Amino acid sequence: MLTCSECEQYISECLDDRLAESSAGEMHAHCSECKKCRSFLNALLRLSLESRRAGKVEVPVAVDARVRSTIGLSIRTPQHQLLSTWMRKRIAIPIPIAAVLAIFVLAMGVYSLVGPRDQTRARVASRQVITHVMSLPTITIENE
Amino acid sequence: MRRGNGEAFGQLYERYRSSIYGYCLRLLRDKHKAEDALQEIFLRMYHGVATLDNQFALRPWLFTIARNTAFSTMKRSKEHIDVEEDDAIDYESPLEKITVGDTKDLLGALVASLKPTYREVITLREYEGLSYEEIAEIVGVSVSIVKARLLKSRRALVSLFHKTYRRDDVC
Numbered sequence: 001m002l003t004c005s006e007c008e009q010y011i012s013e014c015l016d017d018r019l020a021e022s023s024a025g026e027m028h029a030h031c032s033e034c035k036k037c038r039s040f041l042n043a044l045l046r047l048s049l050e051s052r053r054a055g056k057v058e059v060p061v062a063v064d065a066r067v068r069s070t071i072g073l074s075i076r077t078p079q080h081q082l083l084s085t086w087m088r089k090r091i092a093i094p095i096p097i098a099a100v101l102a103i104f105v106l107a108m109g110v111y112s113l114v115g116p117r118d119q120t121r122a123r124v125a126s127r128q129v130i131t132h133v134m135s136l137p138t139i140t141i142e143n144e
Numbered sequence: 145m146r147r148g149n150g151e152a153f154g155q156l157y158e159r160y161r162s163s164i165y166g167y168c169l170r171l172l173r174d175k176h177k178a179e180d181a182l183q184e185i186f187l188r189m190y191h192g193v194a195t196l197d198n199q200f201a202l203r204p205w206l207f208t209i210a211r212n213t214a215f216s217t218m219k220r221s222k223e224h225i226d227v228e229e230d231d232a233i234d235y236e237s238p239l240e241k242i243t244v245g246d247t248k249d250l251l252g253a254l255v256a257s258l259k260p261t262y263r264e265v266i267t268l269r270e271y272e273g274l275s276y277e278e279i280a281e282i283v284g285v286s287v288s289i290v291k292a293r294l295l296k297s298r299r300a301l302v303s304l305f306h307k308t309y310r311r312d313d314v315c
Contacts, residue, residue: 044301
């Protein structure tokens with residue numbers, strides 16, 4: 001029969017997945033009869049659960065920036081990281097479309113610079129011609 | 145990374161900063177000391193990464209640096225560190241202040257009441273999920289000593305747990 005001290009050792013190893021199957025059987029048999037060891041097991045299970053619930057400890061932003069600066073890493077706050085991830089996602093997918101759009105925007109730019117001015121010039125020129133023609137004295141051609 | 149690739153070291157920092165900070169915080173029980181230790185640890189890692197031969201031993205290597213730095217900090221603060229301690233509980237710790245309502249991390253609060261040699265093994269096992277072999281490598285002791293210290297830590301934790309909370313909650 002297992003002593004309580006041995007059972008506690010088994011419980012500790014069992015929680016770490018280090019206990020042989022045969023020993024696990026002995027441990028369960030002992031715990032089913034011993035309230036003290038059952039209580040020990042329950043308390044450790046609860047504490048183990050607490051450690052999982054506690055989760056990761058986040059490094060404060062200011063400390064993170066200080067460490068990065070010390071070790072020569074570029075300072076990337078969570079906000080920076082979020083932004084760069086967002087930008088990577090946005091840019092990575094539509095590169096061919098972005099290229100077409102860039103060409104289109106460029107063409108529009110050139111057009112806005114050159115196109116309308118020529119059109120205006122042409123319009124002004126045609127207006128001038130019309131005005132000039134209208135201002136000409138009427139010539140009557142008489143047939144002989 | 146061994147050649148000092150900044151990007152690889154950046155990834156290492158991203159991956160381990162929370163674990164190392166959490167480890168320091170639990171070991172040192174002081175936010176400011178843990179923050180300073182974190183900076184010192186990654187600086188040491190940055191300079192020592194070239195000496196790293198086996199990349200599979202990365203985690204124990206990182207935690208060994210963290211441990212040495214944290215223990216140096218404790219020595220500087222003249223905190224009592226005795227490996228051959230019989231009792232795992234640090235009776236000078238502020239356990240009396242712990243109540244159910246004021247802590248999110250029940251285990252953390254109880255772990256803070258242990259002596260450093262026990263605090264470290266239980267932190268590495270419970271929070272970081274390191275194997276007995278990895279813990280033995282970090283602490284510089286045999287696997288059987290790790291097992292014994294874990295058992296002693298757990299006995300102390302359960303004892304503190306029962307002292308702090310009503311037994312009815314557990315059984």
